[in-house]
Structure formats: C-alpha cells, structure tokens
Amino acid sequence: MFSVHSSGWCTESSFSSSTSLSKEHTPVSDTSHIHTPASGADEPDVATTCANSSSSLSSSHSPPEEELSAEVLAQQLVSQFRKSWLTLEEQELLPDNDSMATEDMLSLADEIRQRSRMRGTLTWAPPRFQIIFSTHPTQKRSVVVASQGFLCAGCGTQVEAKYLKKLRYCEYLGRYFCACCHGEGEAVIPGRVLECWDFCRYPVCDFSLRLLASVWHQPLFPRACLAKTKARELARFTEVQEQLVSIKKLLTVCRFSDGVLQELAQLPGHLTQEPLLVSLDDLQRIKRGQLLPQARALLHTAVAHVESCPLCRARGFICEFCQEPDLLFPFHTLTCKRCTDCKACFHTDCFRDEECPKCLRIETRSSQTHTELNSS
Numbered sequence: 001m002f003s004v005h006s007s008g009w010c011t012e013s014s015f016s017s018s019t020s021l022s023k024e025h026t027p028v029s030d031t032s033h034i035h036t037p038a039s040g041a042d043e044p045d046v047a048t049t050c051a052n053s054s055s056s057l058s059s060s061h062s063p064p065e066e067e068l069s070a071e072v073l074a075q076q077l078v079s080q081f082r083k084s085w086l087t088l089e090e091q092e093l094l095p096d097n098d099s100m101a102t103e104d105m106l107s108l109a110d111e112i113r114q115r116s117r118m119r120g121t122l123t124w125a126p127p128r129f130q131i132i133f134s135t136h137p138t139q140k141r142s143v144v145v146a147s148q149g150f151l152c153a154g155c156g157t158q159v160e161a162k163y164l165k166k167l168r169y170c171e172y173l174g175r176y177f178c179a180c181c182h183g184e185g186e187a188v189i190p191g192r193v194l195e196c197w198d199f200c201r202y203p204v205c206d207f208s209l210r211l212l213a214s215v216w217h218q219p220l221f222p223r224a225c226l227a228k229t230k231a232r233e234l235a236r237f238t239e240v241q242e243q244l245v246s247i248k249k250l251l252t253v254c255r256f257s258d259g260v261l262q263e264l265a266q267l268p269g270h271l272t273q274e275p276l277l278v279s280l281d282d283l284q285r286i287k288r289g290q291l292l293p294q295a296r297a298l299l300h301t302a303v304a305h306v307e308s309c310p311l312c313r314a315r316g317f318i319c320e321f322c323q324e325p326d327l328l329f330p331f332h333t334l335t336c337k338r339c340t341d342c343k344a345c346f347h348t349d350c351f352r353d354e355e356c357p358k359c360l361r362i363e364t365r366s367s368q369t370h371t372e373l374n375s376s
C-alpha cells in the first residue's frame with residue numbers, strides 16, 4: 001500500500017514557505033551535514049575543556065566539576081525533557097536515561113540526532129508555525145490522509161480506516177486532524193484573501209486557529225502577494241496609500257509638521273511607510289470600506305499642511321518643460337511624473353524621458369567643470 005517516507009507530507013508545495021522543514025525530517029542515520037569529531041577519542045576532550053573553563057570561574061564552591069558545566073546542565077535538561085515527551089517506544093531505544101555517565105559519553109552528533117527526534121516521530125511532526133500564502137489544491141480525502149500516513153496531522157495519532165471519515169479538514173494547513181486537534185473553529189484564510197479576495201471563515205484546526213489569531217494584526221503581506229487580486233477597493237486604497245507614503249517623507253523633514261504626523265499615526269505605521277506591507281486586519285478593513293475614507297481624510301489634512309507651509313512648499317518643483325508656476329510634489333502621483341535620475345517632478349503630460357531638462361543641466365555643468373580642470 002502506501003509507504004510513507006519520513007519526509008513525505010511535509011515537503012509538498014503547501015509547505016514550501018518553510019524550506020527548513022524537510023531537513024528536520026532527514027532520517028536520523030543521515031548526519032553527513034553535521035560536523036562530528038572524526039573518532040570517539042575526541043569527545044572527552046570537548047567535555048574536559050568545558051568543565052575546566054567553568055571550574056576556573058567558580059572554584060570556591062567546590063561541587064563536582066561536571067555540575068558546573070553548561071554542557072552537563074544542558075544534558076540533564078535534555079534527559080528530563082526526553083523522559084516527559086518521547087514516546088515509550090522511543091525511550092526504550094535510548095540508553096539508560098538515569099545514568100549521567102552515559103550522557104557524558106554522548107557525542108555531539110548523538111545529541112543532535114536525539115534533539116531532532118524530539119519533534120514528533122520519524123513519520124510525523126507537529127505542524128510548524130508558518131505563514132502559508134497560497135490556497136491548497138482540492139484533493140480527495142483519501143489521498144490527503146494517505147499522504148499523512150493515516151496519522152492525525154496535529155498529534156500523530158494513528159487513525160483506523162473506519163474512522164477516516166471522522167477526520168476534520170483544516171483549510172489553512174490542507175491536512176486532516178482528529179477531533180481532539182480540530183474543534184471545528186473557523187478563521188479567515190490568508191491564501192484565500194490574497195488570491196481570491198475571499199474573507200469567508202473556513203474550518204481550521206486548533207493550532208491554525210491560534211496561529212491565525214496571533215498574526216491577524218501583523219503586517220506580513222507585501223503588496224506583491226496581492227497581485228492576483230483585482231478588487232477595486234484595494235486598488236483605490238493603494239492609490240491613496242502611495243500618496244500618503246510620499247507625503248509623509250516630506251512631512252518628516254518639516255519641523256512644523258508634528259501635528260499632522262500625529263494625525264497620520266491614527267493609521268497603523270506600516271501603512272504609511274515603505275516597504276508597503278499589510279496585515280489581514282488592514283485588508284478586511286479595506287474590504288469593509290473602513291480604511292479608505294480614513295486614509296483619504298488624513299491625506300487631505302497632510303496636503304493642506306504642505307500647501308500652507310513655507311518649509312514644505314520650498315521643497316516643491318516647478319515643471320521645467322512648461323515653466324507653469326504651480327508647485328509639483330512627488331505625492332501628486334496622478335498628475336506628476338518624477339525623473340528616475342534626478343528625482344525632479346514634471347507634469348506627466350509634459351514629461352519626455354529622453355530629455356529631462358534638469359539632467360541636461362547637470363550634465364552640461366559637469367562637462368564644463370571637466371574641461372576647466374583639464375585646461376588649467
């Protein structure tokens with residue numbers, strides 16, 4: 001039937017955002033990527049070095065040297081942890097845990113092996129705290145459950161064939177869970193928002209429910225993630241947001257702008273600075289039409305400041321193509337075009353890329369200076 005490889009289900013595309021996952025599940029025999037001493041004879045040296053260095057620090061207390069070693073303390077903790085968390089079967093495979101003498105002899109490679117075994121078993125590992133940006137392909141329950149090795153994805157419990165129908169699907173992780181791990185809670189799924197602008201709540205396991213609640217307000221999603229979304233409210237908000245980001249740069253260098261900046265702080269800071277990142281909460285407020293009016297009102301206040309402030313006005317540009325007296329600013333994203341080289345602003349209609357007057361001026365001046373330098 002299905003033989004499930006230790007790295008089976010976790011390396012699928014749905015888990016692509018956590019690239020380290022497959023490594024953790026490398027079968028324990030494969031330690032080729034771990035640096036280990038060439039022979040067992042090296043190991044006592046390592047332990048001795050640690051014990052010596054610590055004893056020189058606190059020899060006045062004079063307990064046995066090993067007890068002072070951080071390494072020994074770590075080994076004791078590992079031992080305790082192993083007793084409480086490993087399955088009985090795995091504990092039997094390990095040497096006698098009570099004997100610290102055995103512990104001392106463990107090589108670094110052994111430690112790493114055992115530590116990597118603590119996270120789940122060879123065929124199962126608990127879900128990782130990861131942000132999945134995509135939706136999962138629709139697959140038959142039997143196919144997904146088989147790819148999980150007929151284990152609950154949350155706790156690793158083996159599920160008998162007659163109970164497979166009882167397993168509950170987690171829309172976020174794209175896996176099936178037992179009733180203990182999936183209390184039929186519901187959550188907004190990031191992948192569905194980013195790809196389909198879908199804010200419906202879907203059934204998720206308890207782990208995903210906690211994870212998604214904890215990241216709800218966090219700005220984790222770059223604008224590029226939303227490229228597939230054609231929602232008009234999002235496009236409108238982005239337009240205003242770009243102007244806000246641009247005008248905020250102007251305000252932060254103006255010493256009269258404290259009041260306006262305080263008003264701008266009504267929006268989450270990440271919405272008015274680069275790189276443009278959004279949280280799920282921002283996106284839902286955009287969808288509900290709550291964020292756009294607020295952003296527009298703040299933009300209005302900021303523009304009013306710039307137009308009436310002598311310091312900000314001094315940073316404006318006059319279009320060098322038409323010489324019209326109206327002041328242009330980079331935040332006039334709809335009517336003004338910025339030269340990518342000299343950063344000067346021009347009317348979009350006037351601008352011709354190949355002959356930016358300011359760039360020409362800079363070029364002429366620098367070639368004049370060169371000629372003067374050469375002739376002198």
Ligand SMILES: [Zn+2]
Binds near residue numbers: 152155157179180181
């Ligand atoms: Zn479970």
Ligand SMILES: [Zn+2]
Binds near residue numbers: 306311
């Ligand atoms: Zn100002």
Ligand SMILES: [Zn+2]
Binds near residue numbers: 319350
């Ligand atoms: Zn012009």
Ligand SMILES: [Zn+2]
Binds near residue numbers: 339340344358359
């Ligand atoms: Zn230019």
